[in-house]
Structure formats: C-alpha cells, structure tokens
Amino acid sequence: MSYQVQRFSTPQAASEALARLLAERLSAGGRAVLGGGNTPLAAYRAFGQADILWNRVQLIASDERCLPEGHLERNDVQIAKAIGTTVLPYTLHSFRAELGPERSAEASEGLVESLLPFDVVTLGLGEDAHTASLWPHVDLGSERLVLPVHGAPKPPPERVSLSPKALSQTQLVVYLVTGASKREALARFLRGEDVPPSRIRAPEVLVFADEAAYPDRV
Template identity: 25%
Template sequence: MYTLNEFESRDVLDEKLAHHIADVLTQAVNQKGKASMAVSGGSTPKGLFEKLSNMPLPWSNITVTLADERWVDFESKDSNTRLVHENLLKDNAKAATFFHIKQGEKLTSDVLATLNEQALAQVLPFDVLILGMGEDGHTASLFPCSAEIKQGFAPDAQPLLAVQPATAPHQRISFSFAHLAQSKSTILHICGDSKKNVLEHALVSDDHFEMPIRAFLHGDAADTSIFWAQ
C-alpha cells in the first residue's frame, strides 16, 4: 500500500519529512529506549540529512544505517557511508551510532554471516526506512538485473545479502525485502519529473521482479509514504 504526498518545493518536502521522521524516532525512543533508521544514498536526501542533523532528537539512543551500500572504501565518491557521515552524522546527529554494513575489504560469506547477526541484534526491525528509487525501478540494491533478485525477495531471506548488478558498478550489500518491509515507517523519497514517471510506471503493475519498488507499493507487506517534489 502507499500514500502519495506532493510538495511545492524540495525544501518544503525536506522540512515536512524531517519532522515526520523526528516524531517517529522520538516516539520509538520514548517507548523502548532506542530507535533505528535506515537511509539511502544519492543526492536526493542531502537536504533532508542537513535538516535532520540539526534537530534536537535523542540521538545518543538512535542508530543509523544504510538500506544498502556499494562495497567501496570510505574515501570513494561512491561511498554512501561517507555521504551519510558528511551530511547527516554531524551537529546534533553526531551523537548517533552508525551501524556499518560495509566492513572489511572483501564481502565473504563469513563477513556476511557476522553482519547478519549484528543487524538482528542492533538495528532490526527499523523504526524508519528511507528508500530511494532508480530509473529501472530498483530500490536499496534490489536490482531487477541481478542474479540475486529472487534471493532478495525470498520470504525466509537473511537480513543482508551480497548483490552484483549487471547494469551498475560495484558489488553491493543490501537489506532484503523481508526485513526492509518490517519497518514501522517506510518512506520513498523522490524528486523530479523523471522519478515521477518511473513511479507512475511502477503503479500500473505489481511485478516486483521487473521493478522491485513495486513490492513496497502494492499489497499489504509494506505501507509506504511517498514524498515527492519537483
């Protein structure tokens, strides 16, 4: 299921979304003493991250992680971990804990097993999940072109899986749909006409192997709030 929220500008969207996220995280901390949030990379969330970083949240009780990551060094321009540290984990938000899903040089089966244990213990289920969407309809690193796409949607999937896209660079690590869909608040954050066109295409069918974002838009597995601005 989904609801579509449209805004007159990206700045207004970022302001509204930041307050929505703040409310969910604060409520979670008040109820259980901690909260977790998974975010996505790219340029779209930078403005949102800036606003969140200055908000007076109980950051010391909040753990931030990524919905997916490229298996690259922190110094790489393609590192979402670096993007989050430079744009979100500063000012007030520097008190938050960051759960690294990229650990070590190689993504071996042993590394993946350890990460899955840590994810279950430290961040899952998420209180907030912020997704992006590619032009091919992928979200997180659930790519329709990858050999791992069925594994990513398996009902009994482990929290994290290794992904090698056929049409994008770098090996990836991604949370599986089964665990992403358990988030208390799931948000699809997109901007611009091209992403609106992709969204409209995604809404005409429920074939999530063709466009993985559809799994978050159709059916009852996830309840997704779409935040869009020009």
C-alpha cells in the same frame, strides 16, 4: 498494500518533510534505515539539526557500495557528513563493504538482525524503479537479511543491500522521489507492477514526491 502519496512543490519541500518525519519518529530514539545516494542528503542535513535524543538513535544505510572504508562515495560516509557533527553522539552502523559482496553480507547478517524491527525505513527510487541496491536480477525472494549484489547497472557494480525481508520489518516505509526522470518509475510502482520496491511490505507506506515526479496525473 496501499500507498499514501504526499505531493510537494519542490524537492527541497519534500526533503524538509522527510526530515520532520524522521525527527518525529525518532524523537525519543529508535532504529532507522536511511536510503543512500544524493537525493536524500538535503533531508539528512535538516534532520541533523533536530532536537532529539541522539544518543538513543541507531542508523544504518539501506545499502552500501563495495568501496574502501572511508571512501567519499560510500553511503555511510555521505550520511555521516550530511547529519554533521553538531549533534550528540549517535550510532551509525556500517556494512563491511570493503570485504566484497559475499563476505560483507555474511558479516552483516547478525548486526541487521539485532536492529530489527526498524522504527522507520527511508528509501529512494531509481529511474529504472530499483530501490536500495535491489534490481530485478537480485534474489528478491531471499530469506537473508543482507544480500550480496553483483553487476549493478550503475557503478560500482559490486554492492551489499538490505533485503526486502529486512526492509519489510518496520512500521513505516517512506520513499523520497524527486525529479521528472523518476516519473515513469514512480508510476510503475504506484500501478502495482512487480518492481523491487513492490516486494517491500509495511503497515504504512508513504511517498514524498515533488511535482516533477508526481504531476497532477501520473
């Protein structure tokens, strides 16, 4: 599988490029996975200003933290806040993560199946080369679409995540990677090491990276 890396001078420039790509791919509606965490929130804020057919857009987070419904640290809450309320109604599907990893994964399997294939999947990359809530100790070869996650190295330890099988059912995967702390993880991914994002396959794979994460030589 080949990757195309696009290098930007700043994290903001990379975020703006991701927002433009989302608006382009979803201009007439569609289904997309949005990666969680703080890194992509600037991109989602810009995406929320796009003039697209929002009433035909269906979104779901790549993973969720097992926290109470409406908790400020949940990905669905952060994504909704970033996109904002000025756009026309759109659908943001939520994992029932408040039920715990196993019950949430079971309850979400049918929902995710109904959304496949995705039009675009956006993901991030952790300093340890994880993506979504997929770490090496998770069963990355599972045939399930939604995986329960225990013992995540970063809090909270209990999560639920789309699986490599689910995330691979798309035409395009885009990774947003910024900051010097991600440099080694990105290098491992691009070298083809067996890190979690390497288990996700798609016809098109783009990496939007800033200069800190992807210097002249990685």
